[in-house]
Amino acid sequence: MTHFEVSFPVRYYETDQMAVVHHSNYIRYFEIARNAMMVAWGFPIERCENEYGVMIPIVSVECRFKHPARMGDVLTAVAEIDRTPMAKLIVRQSVFNQEGEVCADGTVTLGFIDAKTFRPVRCPELLAQIIENHLNDK
Amino acid sequence: MTHFEVSFPVRYYETDQMAVVHHSNYIRYFEIARNAMMVAWGFPIERCENEYGVMIPIVSVECRFKHPARMGDVLTAVAEIDRTPMAKLIVRQSVFNQEGEVCADGTVTLGFIDAKTFRPVRCPELLAQIIENHLNDK
Amino acid sequence: MTHFEVSFPVRYYETDQMAVVHHSNYIRYFEIARNAMMVAWGFPIERCENEYGVMIPIVSVECRFKHPARMGDVLTAVAEIDRTPMAKLIVRQSVFNQEGEVCADGTVTLGFIDAKTFRPVRCPELLAQIIENHLNDK
Amino acid sequence: MTHFEVSFPVRYYETDQMAVVHHSNYIRYFEIARNAMMVAWGFPIERCENEYGVMIPIVSVECRFKHPARMGDVLTAVAEIDRTPMAKLIVRQSVFNQEGEVCADGTVTLGFIDAKTFRPVRCPELLAQIIENHLNDK
Numbered sequence: 001m002t003h004f005e006v007s008f009p010v011r012y013y014e015t016d017q018m019a020v021v022h023h024s025n026y027i028r029y030f031e032i033a034r035n036a037m038m039v040a041w042g043f044p045i046e047r048c049e050n051e052y053g054v055m056i057p058i059v060s061v062e063c064r065f066k067h068p069a070r071m072g073d074v075l076t077a078v079a080e081i082d083r084t085p086m087a088k089l090i091v092r093q094s095v096f097n098q099e100g101e102v103c104a105d106g107t108v109t110l111g112f113i114d115a116k117t118f119r120p121v122r123c124p125e126l127l128a129q130i131i132e133n134h135l136n137d138k
Numbered sequence: 139m140t141h142f143e144v145s146f147p148v149r150y151y152e153t154d155q156m157a158v159v160h161h162s163n164y165i166r167y168f169e170i171a172r173n174a175m176m177v178a179w180g181f182p183i184e185r186c187e188n189e190y191g192v193m194i195p196i197v198s199v200e201c202r203f204k205h206p207a208r209m210g211d212v213l214t215a216v217a218e219i220d221r222t223p224m225a226k227l228i229v230r231q232s233v234f235n236q237e238g239e240v241c242a243d244g245t246v247t248l249g250f251i252d253a254k255t256f257r258p259v260r261c262p263e264l265l266a267q268i269i270e271n272h273l274n275d276k
Numbered sequence: 277m278t279h280f281e282v283s284f285p286v287r288y289y290e291t292d293q294m295a296v297v298h299h300s301n302y303i304r305y306f307e308i309a310r311n312a313m314m315v316a317w318g319f320p321i322e323r324c325e326n327e328y329g330v331m332i333p334i335v336s337v338e339c340r341f342k343h344p345a346r347m348g349d350v351l352t353a354v355a356e357i358d359r360t361p362m363a364k365l366i367v368r369q370s371v372f373n374q375e376g377e378v379c380a381d382g383t384v385t386l387g388f389i390d391a392k393t394f395r396p397v398r399c400p401e402l403l404a405q406i407i408e409n410h411l412n413d414k
Numbered sequence: 415m416t417h418f419e420v421s422f423p424v425r426y427y428e429t430d431q432m433a434v435v436h437h438s439n440y441i442r443y444f445e446i447a448r449n450a451m452m453v454a455w456g457f458p459i460e461r462c463e464n465e466y467g468v469m470i471p472i473v474s475v476e477c478r479f480k481h482p483a484r485m486g487d488v489l490t491a492v493a494e495i496d497r498t499p500m501a502k503l504i505v506r507q508s509v510f511n512q513e514g515e516v517c518a519d520g521t522v523t524l525g526f527i528d529a530k531t532f533r534p535v536r537c538p539e540l541l542a543q544i545i546e547n548h549l550n551d552k
Binding site: 146147149150151166169170173174177182183184209210 | 284285287288289304307308311312315320321322347348
Binding site for chain 1: 156161162163165166169193195196197198199200201202203206
């Protein structure tokens with residue numbers, strides 16, 4: 001399993017009138033972890049689009065909200081991958097707070113499409129290899 | 139089944155650099171339909187908090203992204219309920235565009251908690267009755 | 277003076293933990309009015325980019341926050357133009373609520389740049405004419 | 415002059431279809447710097463509300479947009495204060511990128527109001543002192 005995480009404080013505009021982080025923001029936190037993981041791998045999504053002509057749209061999201069995050073919290077967003085992607089990339093995601101409490105967890109499924117035709121394609125070879133290498137390392 | 143829908147144009151800030159509506163916004167569109175439904179029922183969530191001391195947090199969200207929405211689109215967000223809530227309120231949701239294409243659909247599950255103790259409670263009687271009446275009407 | 281306005285209810289995610297609309301959203305409401313105005317004129321900003329190769333970036337924003345908007349409010353965002361644009365388009369903006377109270381007002385200044393070279397250009401002729409016609413009508 | 419800054423990467427959802435950070439986000443970046451400054455001073459805005467019963471609403475914002483920020487950029491948001499606040503707190507703000515280019519700058523003016531009566535009050539003594547100490551240090 002590859003494991004990547006990134007931390008950041010809650011931003012004021014992310015809170016809502018219940019004085020907790022609005023639930024839609026966890027979907028955004030999930031993406032922050034995924035994108036930071038891609039950057040750490042030397043394969044930012046921009047590169048995927050520009051060099052490979054492949055876009056990586058979100059196919060589906062599942063998210064369970066478990067514990068409210070609040071202003072003052074420092075959150076950690078996690079992205080984990082279990083196996084080398086073929087047609088889909090499945091990412092297990094979570095967000096926990098500075099006490100280690102899980103605020104939200106879930107799964108995000110991404111696809112690969114040709115940036116011109118918008119037709120589904122397979123995961124770019126280099127990305128598949130990067131993930132495979134990380135899976136073998138751990 | 140109760141059916142409620144509300145329409146609105148895409149907002150520029152909701153697009154991302156793929157020139158489509160960022161996926162996190164569908165979770166927000168779902169909520170717009172739910173809240174507008176509550177208002178139409180004479181039972182806005184504020185009233186639920188203020189008069190009944192009951193908050194209605196999101197327990198989980200599932201969303202499939204099917205067709206990108208773009209600037210210029212007028213979207214319709216739908217909230218549908220199949221049965222009277224007890225401990226949970228399950229809402230079927232979708233967003234479609236002016237061509238009738240489904241951009242996203244999914245399910246949102248809400249709970250009921252005491253606004254003071256944060257303990258789970260049952261759906262406020264009046265809300266359960268409103269939903270039951272709507273279910274019987276159709 | 278041209279006058280354009282568009283109305284919409286406050287969205288839950290726009291509130292913050294003070295239980296009012298987060299101040300950054302007024303900047304977004306301003307843009308909603310401007311873009312709806314352009315659409316009403318048959319000249320949506322997409323068309324400006326696609327047909328004229330001209331982008332209309334924001335140069336500056338001034339905004340005074342006067343009265344908090346809250347969940348349940350129906351807001352009206354206003355865009356007004358006083359004179360035909362040359363190098364800049366100056367838009368007077370405001371947001372008021374269902375009681376007619378001004379929640380925020382200000383001025384947004386936009387420029388015109390070539391979509392390829394990013395160099396400043398003059399306002400596209402057709403847009404200047406549309407605005408001039410509206411100015412003469414009223 | 416007190417000077418405080420905080421850095422963070424651009425988030426994907428902050429970009430718009432021009433492939434740059436949507437202008438409204440700079441207003442949010444400004445707030446991130448202000449709030450992080452308050453936390454660094456041991457005086458987070460929550461404390462101001464809870465212990466002093468004083469809220470610090472935004473009175474006005476002025477922002478000039480100078481250089482687009484893009485996905486991949488690491489931004490630094492700056493908050494600077496020139497003098498001890500009385501009825502108002504005036505904060506000079508900017509956002510620059512990893513090349514040192516200023517993406518946006520401006521001024522945010524905040525007020526102080528009683529959390530119960532919503533009447534204007536003076537800056538809480540402790541906050542005024544903290545700022546004065548920082549002004550004298552540099």
